Amino acid sequence: MRQSTLFLKTQREAPKDETAVNAKLLLRANFIHKLMAGVYTMLPLGFRVREKAMAIIREEMDKLGAEMLMPALHPRAVWDATGRWDVLSKVMYQFKDHGGRDVGLGPTHEEVVAEIGRFVIGSYQDLPKAVYQIQTKFRDEERPKSGLLRGREFTMKDLYSFHADTASLEEFYERVKNSYLSIFKRAGLTALVTEASGGDFSKYSHEFMVEADAGEDFVLLCRRCGFARNAEIAEEKQGNLCPKCGTGALEGIAAIEVGNIFKLGTRFSEPARLVFKDPTGASHPVIMASYGIGVERLIGTIAEIHHDERGLVWPDAVAPFSAHLLLVEAGDESVRVFADDVYRELTERGVETLYDDRAGVSAGEKFADADLLGIPWRIVASDRTRASGAVEIKRRDAALAALVKISELSAFLKQATAV
Amino acid sequence: MRQSTLFLKTQREAPKDETAVNAKLLLRANFIHKLMAGVYTMLPLGFRVREKAMAIIREEMDKLGAEMLMPALHPRAVWDATGRWDVLSKVMYQFKDHGGRDVGLGPTHEEVVAEIGRFVIGSYQDLPKAVYQIQTKFRDEERPKSGLLRGREFTMKDLYSFHADTASLEEFYERVKNSYLSIFKRAGLTALVTEASGGDFSKYSHEFMVEADAGEDFVLLCRRCGFARNAEIAEEKQGNLCPKCGTGALEGIAAIEVGNIFKLGTRFSEPARLVFKDPTGASHPVIMASYGIGVERLIGTIAEIHHDERGLVWPDAVAPFSAHLLLVEAGDESVRVFADDVYRELTERGVETLYDDRAGVSAGEKFADADLLGIPWRIVASDRTRASGAVEIKRRDAALAALVKISELSAFLKQATAV
Numbered sequence: 001m002r003q004s005t006l007f008l009k010t011q012r013e014a015p016k017d018e019t020a021v022n023a024k025l026l027l028r029a030n031f032i033h034k035l036m037a038g039v040y041t042m043l044p045l046g047f048r049v050r051e052k053a054m055a056i057i058r059e060e061m062d063k064l065g066a067e068m069l070m071p072a073l074h075p076r077a078v079w080d081a082t083g084r085w086d087v088l089s090k091v092m093y094q095f096k097d098h099g100g101r102d103v104g105l106g107p108t109h110e111e112v113v114a115e116i117g118r119f120v121i122g123s124y125q126d127l128p129k130a131v132y133q134i135q136t137k138f139r140d141e142e143r144p145k146s147g148l149l150r151g152r153e154f155t156m157k158d159l160y161s162f163h164a165d166t167a168s169l170e171e172f173y174e175r176v177k178n179s180y181l182s183i184f185k186r187a188g189l190t191a192l193v194t195e196a197s198g199g200d201f202s203k204y205s206h207e208f209m210v211e212a213d214a215g216e217d218f219v220l221l222c223r224r225c226g227f228a229r230n231a232e233i234a235e236e237k238q239g240n241l242c243p244k245c246g247t248g249a250l251e252g253i254a255a256i257e258v259g260n261i262f263k264l265g266t267r268f269s270e271p272a273r274l275v276f277k278d279p280t281g282a283s284h285p286v287i288m289a290s291y292g293i294g295v296e297r298l299i300g301t302i303a304e305i306h307h308d309e310r311g312l313v314w315p316d317a318v319a320p321f322s323a324h325l326l327l328v329e330a331g332d333e334s335v336r337v338f339a340d341d342v343y344r345e346l347t348e349r350g351v352e353t354l355y356d357d358r359a360g361v362s363a364g365e366k367f368a369d370a371d372l373l374g375i376p377w378r379i380v381a382s383d384r385t386r387a388s389g390a391v392e393i394k395r396r397d398a399a400l401a402a403l404v405k406i407s408e409l410s411a412f413l414k415q416a417t418a419v
Numbered sequence: 420m421r422q423s424t425l426f427l428k429t430q431r432e433a434p435k436d437e438t439a440v441n442a443k444l445l446l447r448a449n450f451i452h453k454l455m456a457g458v459y460t461m462l463p464l465g466f467r468v469r470e471k472a473m474a475i476i477r478e479e480m481d482k483l484g485a486e487m488l489m490p491a492l493h494p495r496a497v498w499d500a501t502g503r504w505d506v507l508s509k510v511m512y513q514f515k516d517h518g519g520r521d522v523g524l525g526p527t528h529e530e531v532v533a534e535i536g537r538f539v540i541g542s543y544q545d546l547p548k549a550v551y552q553i554q555t556k557f558r559d560e561e562r563p564k565s566g567l568l569r570g571r572e573f574t575m576k577d578l579y580s581f582h583a584d585t586a587s588l589e590e591f592y593e594r595v596k597n598s599y600l601s602i603f604k605r606a607g608l609t610a611l612v613t614e615a616s617g618g619d620f621s622k623y624s625h626e627f628m629v630e631a632d633a634g635e636d637f638v639l640l641c642r643r644c645g646f647a648r649n650a651e652i653a654e655e656k657q658g659n660l661c662p663k664c665g666t667g668a669l670e671g672i673a674a675i676e677v678g679n680i681f682k683l684g685t686r687f688s689e690p691a692r693l694v695f696k697d698p699t700g701a702s703h704p705v706i707m708a709s710y711g712i713g714v715e716r717l718i719g720t721i722a723e724i725h726h727d728e729r730g731l732v733w734p735d736a737v738a739p740f741s742a743h744l745l746l747v748e749a750g751d752e753s754v755r756v757f758a759d760d761v762y763r764e765l766t767e768r769g770v771e772t773l774y775d776d777r778a779g780v781s782a783g784e785k786f787a788d789a790d791l792l793g794i795p796w797r798i799v800a801s802d803r804t805r806a807s808g809a810v811e812i813k814r815r816d817a818a819l820a821a822l823v824k825i826s827e828l829s830a831f832l833k834q835a836t837a838v
Contacts, residue, residue, distance in 0.1 A: 006485055007550040009539045033535045036494045036522075041535055044485035044550065066425055066463035072491075072555065073572045075455045095514035097571075098559045103455075105524075116452045116460055120428045125779070131426040131463065136491065136555055140517045152516075153492045360544070 001321070002343075003356045007044050010369050020214060022303035023147025025312050029372045031320075038144030038152035045373065046299070048320035050155070053298055054134055056186045056317060057157050060179045064172075065130030065159060070112050072136055076102035078111045081271040091139045105138035110264065110290055113160045114272035121162060121286060123277050128168050132159035134295065148300030149214065149256060155295040162269075163287040164276060169263060176291050180208055180259050183293065188302055188315030191258060194219055194228040201265025204233075209255035214304045219255045224248025256301045264288040306397075312374030313397045316417060321354040323413065324375035325391075328363045328382035339381035342391055342406055346379075349410035353379075371396070377413060420740070421762075422775045426463050429788050439633060441722035442566025444731050448791045450739075457563030457571035464792065465718070467739035469574070472717055473553055475605045475736060476576050479598045483591075484549030484578060489531050491555055495521035497530045500690040510558045524557035529683065529709055532579045533691035540581060540705060542696045547587045551578035553714065567719030568633065568675060574714040581688075582706040583695060588682060595710050599627055599678050602712065607721055607734030610677060613638055613647040620684025623652075628674035633723045638674045643667025675720045683707040725816075731793030732816045735836060740773040742832065743794035744810075747782045747801035758800035761810055761825055765798075768829035772798075790815070796832060 014024040015034060026032045031046035042050050061067065076094075079085035085094070085104070093105040106112065113131070121129060134157045144150050159176065163169040177193065184191040191208040198204045207230060209219050218231040222242035229236070231252065236243060238252040266285040269275070275283045299318070306313045316322065323346060327339040339357070346353040354375060356366050363382075370378050380392040385403065393412070394401045404412045433443040434453060445451045450465035461469050477486065495513075498504035504513070504523070512524040525531065532550070540548060553576045563569050578595065582588040596612065603610040610627040617623045626649060628638050637650040641661035648655070650671065655662060657671035685704040688694070694702045718737070725732045735741065742765060746758040758776070765772045773794060775785050782801075789797050799811040804822065812831070813820045823831050 001485065005548070007487065007539050007548055009541070009545070011538065030538070033538060035490055035497070035531060035534070036492075039490045039492050041490060041531070042488040043535075044487050047485075047487045050488070066420065066466075068426065068463050068466045069461040069469070071454055071458045071460060071572045073455075073458050073557065075458075078454070090517065093514065093516065095512065097512065098509065098561065112454060112460070115454070116462075119430065119449070119452060120426050120462075122428070126428070129424070129426055138492065142517065153490045 001354055003354055004358050006354075010372055018147065019145060020147035020149065020300075020304075021307070022149065022214070022300040025303055025307055025372075026148065026300075029312055029374070031312075032148070036152075038141055038150065040148065040151065040296070042296075045320040049299055049314070049318050050295060052318040052320070053187060053295055054155075054157075056183055057134065057293060057295070060183050061132045061157065061159060064176065064179060065132055065161070067133060068131055069133050069135055070106070070109050070116070072105050072138060074104050074106050074112060076104065078115055079104060082111055082268060084111065091141070093138050093140050107137055107139045108156075108290075108292075109133070109135075109158055110160070110268045110288070111272070114268040114274045114288065117162060117269070117274045117286065118272060121274065121276055124164050124279060127162055127164040127276055127286070128172060130159060130161040130172065132157060132291075146214065146216065146300070148296040148303070149216070151296055154297065157293045157295060159291040161289045161291075162274075163289075164278070164284070166287060169287050169289055173261065173263065173289055176261055176289075177206065180261065180291070180293070184208060184210070184258060184298075186317050187298060188306060188317065189258065189298075192219065192221065192226070192228040192255070194230055194255075195233070196230040196260065197233050199262065199264075200267055202263040205260060205262040207257045208259035210258050210301050210305065211253050212256050212301065212304050213254055215254035215256040217255045217257050219253050220250040221253050222248035222250055256297070256304070258298055258301055259291075259293040261291040262289060264290055307374070310368075311372035314374045314376060316376050319374070319376050321352045321375050322417070323351050323353045323377040323379055324370050324373065325353050325355045325379045325381065326363075326366045326370060327355070327357050328366065328380055329359070330383045335381065335383050335386060338386045342379070342381050342409070345406055345409060351410055351413055376417075379409075420773055422773055423777050425773075429791055437566065438564060439566035439568065439719075440726070441568065441633070441719040444722055444726055444791075445567065445719075448731055448793070450731075451567070455571075457560055457569065459567065459570065459715070461715075464739040468718055468721075468733070468737050469714060471737040471739070472606060472714055473574075473576075475602055476553065476712060476714070479602050480551045480576065480578060483595065483598060484551050484580070486552060487550055488552050488554055489525075489528050489535070491524050491557060493523050493525050493531060495523065497534055498523060501530055501687060503530065510560070512557050512559055526556055526558045527575075527709075527711075528552070528554070528577055529579070529687045529707070530691070533687040533693045533707065536581060536688070536693045536705065537691060540693065540695055543583050543698060546581055546583040546695055546705070547591060549578060549580040549591065551576060551710075565633065565635065565719070567715040567722070568635070570715055573716065576712045576714060578710040580708045580710075581693075582708075583697070583703070585706060588706050588708055592680060592682060592708055595680055595708075596625065599680065599710070599712070603627060603629070603677060603717075605736050606717060607725060607736065608677065608717075611638065611640060611645070611647040611674070613649055613674075614652070615649040615679065616652050618681065618683075619686055621682040624679060624681040626676045627678035629677050629720050629724065630672050631675050631720065631723050632673055634673035634675040636674045636676050638672050639669040640672050641667035641669055675716070675723070677717055677720055678710075678712040680710040681708060683709055726793070729787075730791035733793045733795060735795050738793070738795050740771045740794050741836070742770050742772045742796040742798055743789050743792065744772050744774045744798045744800065745782075745785045745789060746774070746776050747785065747799055748778070749802045754800065754802055754805060757805045761798070761800050761828070764825055764828060770829055770832055795836075798828075
């Protein structure tokens with residue numbers, strides 16, 4: 001994509017009220033725009049990162065269930081059935097429509113999916129089932145100040161599973177756990193499976209925590225065996241012996257919760273009258289579980305982890321483009337023709353390329369912008385490189401730099417990325 | 420995908436309060452679920468149709484601009500700047516957040532995109548620009564009763580363009596017009612380019628109308644030359660001579676508006692102070708246009724047009740699957756093994772297949788469900804077809820039926836679809 005046509009202009013400064021590293025970087029690099037506290041636009045580059053993250057999530061989720069899309073606007077009745085209209089009134093946007101009916105914006109979808117389940121599940125032969133969505137959620141956070149880590153409007157992947165018995169639930173729950181670890185790894189993050197509050201139906205739920213200064217959670221971690229427990233529910237304290245391996249010492253770390261999985265039991269199926277008939281014809285409430293990943297929070301976490309003093313440093317799998325081609329003009333037009341050729345070559349070879357073809361912008365400014373944007377490969381086409389029929393190629397996250405002939409460019413990138 | 424695992428169960432009847440054909444069919448076929456009036460879930464099959472429709476839209480839009488994603492939650496201030504907080508108060512969900520601030524859910528995004536434009540556009544060198552999104556909109560419709568044709572929550576593709584002069588605007592506007600015609604044609608619809616009210620900045624805007632009994636619009640159409648004008652703004656009446664060709668007689672038809680394109684001039688850039696500097700350094704407000712397509716309305720229109728007394732009849736380009744494989748069991752397990760082989764063959768050959776592998780469901784029920792779901796190719800694997808190492812293949816929208824050897828199946832489908 002030609003940068004001259006893109007809806008993009010890097011900003012010298014982030015808004016003064018932003019303190020989070022992810023927000024400052026993403027705003028300056030013009031990946032996002034802030035409309036109000038906790039409410040952001042994903043500008044074209046941010047949108048591409050979001051698409052990459054969602055593609056990873058989808059690929060893993062499609063192995064577990066089919067995708068669907070539930071609405072954000074909910075009638076009060078579904079929420080009253082579980083009592084959560086009142087319980088969640090502090091975070092849920094609740095208001096009256098023009099007909100005077102109480103409606104709200106969904107901060108989560110257990111109630112709604114259980115309601116839908118009644119139309120799809122009737123017998124033990126219909127179970128197990130799983131279904132997921134990637135959908136916009138709303139939560140009226142009091143003082144959102146963590147950029148993409150905590151928004152008032154955000155995209156969530158939520159998966160729901162339905163079971164006839166706990167053995168089926170346990171088996172599926174473990175599959176999702178592994179699926180989540182795979183998602184975070186592919187997105188360039190190391191996530192700790194952390195024990196957290198289990199609610200009414202199981203001792204623990206599990207949170208996926210990424211160690212980061214910006215984290216709002218506090219986790220007790222044993223670096224020896226990998227045991228991790230959210231400090232909120234831990235009886236242990238920092239420095240105590242690990243309750244699992246008994247040899248390591250627990251360390252307290254700040255962490256960002258990038259996902260959670262939760263056994264719900266019959267907490268939501270009972271009020272929704274979501275039941276199935278067993279082979280004898282007797283009715284039982286369906287056993288449920290829910291599994292969430294916040295998409296923008298995932299992106300914000302990647303930005304918190306992968307950056308340096310010059311800007312963002314995207315992992316390949318979620319980078320908005322693979323290559324950033326910079327045209328460095330010295331005066332005459334001939335370099336532009338050369339750079340256009342390089343752009344065509346890259347595009348035809350399937351290398352997703354952002355082409356900084358802007359006229360009248362200095363080399364220094366283009367280099368600084370490229371560092372800020374953080375695309376993995378920076379490719380420079382200048383008078384100097386053209387003399388050797390080559391481009392200068394550099395990796396954003398490593399010292400690697402090389403002069404590569406155009407004909408060898410895509411092979412070079414393919415090999416280097418595979419390594 | 421195996422139907423036994425899918426979140427799907429066809430319904431004998433649609434809810435009694437649904438009168439629209441599209442809603443009744445889509446609800447019975449379990450493509451959608453109704454949460455409240457005008458608010459639907461896209462269940463897995465409906466979700467797939469939506470993805471297909473969005474893929475067509477994206478392919479055309481990506482030729483015009485980059486995709487981004489704006490939020491649904493808007494602060495009052497942006498809307499007060501143009502006076503539309505009051506003007507649109509009847510259709511806009513407006514409420515106070517927990518901090519007492521006025522916020523609303525966006526029924527459209529001209530104000531917000533103009534606000535963002537200020538960060539991206541500064542000089543004539545930044546123009547023209549275009550950007551689009553596919554995003555959830557909210558409109559508090561008084562009595563939504565047209566199924567997917569008019570929802571309180573729906574997905575809209577909205578494209579916005581920014582120009583330095585009207586020549587640039589006109590050129591781009593014509594490109595979008597052609598792009599829209601291509602989208603509707605690919606989605607199986609014949610759309611009429613219809614003159615409609617132009618607002619302050621041009622004589623006409625243009626609506627894309629599909630002739631349909633369910634249409635809420637009334638259009639005067641000349642079948643001779645294709646001239647069409649929304650009756651709302653026409654001085655002519657039904658039966659009058661066509662003002663364009665002068666020979667045809669105007670006919671009044673009911674039609675569904677599936678898209679619209681609108682020259683906005685400086686209506687939104689001026690209050691947003693969205694200006695650009697010309698080469699002399701003088702400032703001018705940016706000239707804008709907006710272009711919309713409602714995704715669910717598009718799907719609802721397809722359902723209104725493409726169905727028969729037995730159910731839905733999806734055009735290939737937007738069908739949830741290409742093939743619907745039905746296992747017809749007579750008793751023993753051997754047919755299932757055979758059908759499993761056919762399913763594997765189809766999947767490996769890249770034919771998107773819904774496999775009705777349900778046990779204990781009669782052939783009659785499976786045939787009726789297949790008719791209702793409306794997937795283009797129905798493929799039956801039974802004891803009878805297995806005897807000749809073949810499957811029975813039928814087209815949902817034509818009399819075509821054939822017995823086809825498994826080894827020739829994917830070649831047959833490819834050829835037949837290409838024709």
